[in-house]
Amino acid sequence: MRNLLLTTIIAATAATGAFAQSASDTAKARRAFYTLVGFEMDTLAGMAQGKIDYDAEAASATAKDILALTAYTTADLYAPGTSNDDLPGETRAKADIWANMADFQADGMAFYQAVVELNDVAGNGLDALQPAVGKMGGTCKACHDDFRAKDF
Numbered sequence: 590m591r592n593l594l595l596t597t598i599i600a601a602t603a604a605t606g607a608f609a610q611s612a613s614d615t616a617k618a619r620r621a622f623y624t625l626v627g628f629e630m631d632t633l634a635g636m637a638q639g640k641i642d643y644d645a646e647a648a649s650a651t652a653k654d655i656l657a658l659t660a661y662t663t664a665d666l667y668a669p670g671t672s673n674d675d676l677p678g679e680t681r682a683k684a685d686i687w688a689n690m691a692d693f694q695a696d697g698m699a700f701y702q703a704v705v706e707l708n709d710v711a712g713n714g715l716d717a718l719q720p721a722v723g724k725m726g727g728t729c730k731a732c733h734d735d736f737r738a739k740d741f
């Protein structure tokens with residue numbers, strides 16, 4: 590459902606080409622979005638790896654924040670003309686994203702599923718948190734391997 594909606598929005602916006610923001614500002618906003626995802630992930634990974642103490646309330650709140658971020662409609666962050674071919678040095682988003690939107694969205698759905706599962710267990714102790722964070726982290730890596738360039 591969510592990925593269908595995203596496809597529709599991208600198709601619609603691509604057709605009209607009507608974007609108020611510059612390509613550079615779009616890449617900046619996209620990176621800011623992932624900065625937030627990464628910021629929250631650092632807390633969970635820190636707990637999972639024993640670098641910071643497990644805290645059920647903090648783990649639950651952090652998982653909830655990531656879930657909130659998955660509700661963000663990212664279609665406008667992926668406006669056409671904002672890949673690393675278009676904006677060298679400004680973004681690591683590969684042009685493959687736009688060429689293989691269905692695969693990109695499948696990676697996004699796997700991430701979303703893992704975030705939902707994480708939210709179910711984050712408050713249930715470190716032993717429950719660890720595998721769920723690991724699984725979610727695997728979905729981050731999968732999308733980065735497929736669609737994020739190593740360097741700018």
Ligand code: HEC
Binds near residue numbers: 621680
């Ligand atoms: C569906 C694909 C996808 C998923 C899932 C995903 N990312 Fe990313 N991420 C990207 C892309 C694409 C970029 C590059 C954005 C750019 O440079 O414009 C990126 C960039 C980033 C960045 C760098 C931001 C910057 O400053 O340039 C961080 C940090 C990050 N992701 C963390 C995460 C974490 C942590 C997760 C999982 C909890 C995650 N991402 C899940 C696609 C994804």
